[in-house]
Amino acid sequence: MPRVVPAVSRALDILELFLHRPQLSAREVMERLDLPRTTVHELLVTLVERSYLIVVPGQPVQYRLGLPLFQLGAAFAGRLDLVHEAQNVTREVAAVCNEAVHVAVLDGADVVYLVKVDSTHPVRMVSGVGLRLPAHCTAVGKVLLSSLGRAALDDVLAKGVLPGMTPDSITDPDRLREHLERVRADGVAVDVGESDGAMRCVAAGIRDHSGAVIAAMSVSAPIIRWTPEAHGEWTQLVRDGAARLSARMGYPQQSR
Known part of the structure; x- marks a missing residue:
């Protein structure tokens, strides 16, 4: 070795x-x-x-x-079609909802945010490109964890105790497994104050040409703007945005 x-x-x-x-x-x-x-x-x-x-x-x-370090990061990002395409699609989604839109990838037990388009509202989410958070506390992370096979998920959860970011974070591995089953069935995940008590997020997965989930897109908003109507609209919006980005990554679109 x-x-x-x-x-x-x-x-x-x-x-x-x-x-x-x-x-x-x-x-x-x-x-x-x-x-x-x-x-x-x-x-x-x-x-x-x-x-x-x-x-x-x-x-x-x-x-x-x-x-x-900026030059190395730019060189890496320049080789990622995902980042380039995600910047375009996130801008389109943000233009419709005027809320923060993110694209993130899974790195071990964490998510790392690759792209962000911010809201123009004075009250908005504090985040940024390169931010790393525990995957199980975020909507994007739960989508990505739900896409893992059993062995891969076991490996992630075996790394230690699940840290909580707020009192609403899921910290019990068995409860998280049950939750991820629902996420897998629904195709979307919601963060109801699990990473920030004042924020809500909804996320959907992004697939590549092989059908593998390689990233996730989310719409995030303060709880004061998270109405039932907005939740429904943003869920469909993030589904559509993730589907468009998946198509740009080569995933074949199926007729509905």
Whole structure:
């Protein structure tokens, strides 16, 4: 088996801290990763030397991400037809509902948001591209989990206790399995305050040419705008949007 290089792993751990914070100090990096001061200093110096991190002007011990990471991300996104096509379809869906529309993919037990088109309302969802959340707490995540085979789902749920984001989050694995059965049957999932008590979301799956669910699309809105009528309209809207995006990914459309 090839050996994992500890220094590379630690450097990547440092970079991943910036997924959640735009700026960090050397001390915060040391405390969050529980690494020796000398090790952190050497890794930060190396990352700055290669411009993957930059020193915040006027704050010599504060760091933020550098341009090469944007370039790598752009190169990755540029190779994803999903991202390009999703940007177009999410704009179309958002233009109809004027609410936040997301496209996300599954990464282990989490979802990662690839595309977002925001609402123009003053009260709206706080989220962004690159955000990572526990899949079982989100509508997009529940759609994606429901598409997994039994063995793959067992593997995800075996990774540990399901964390809760709100009191309404499903944290019991058996209850989640039952819930995912209903999602699989319905073809859509709803987040009723499970990731944010003030928000509601509805999501549907996106398929590729083989029929596999590769992503999910959601419409999200504050509870103050989540009326029964809107829920029904947005459910159909996200179904249609996900179907259009699936068609662009090569999934053959069946007559209804």
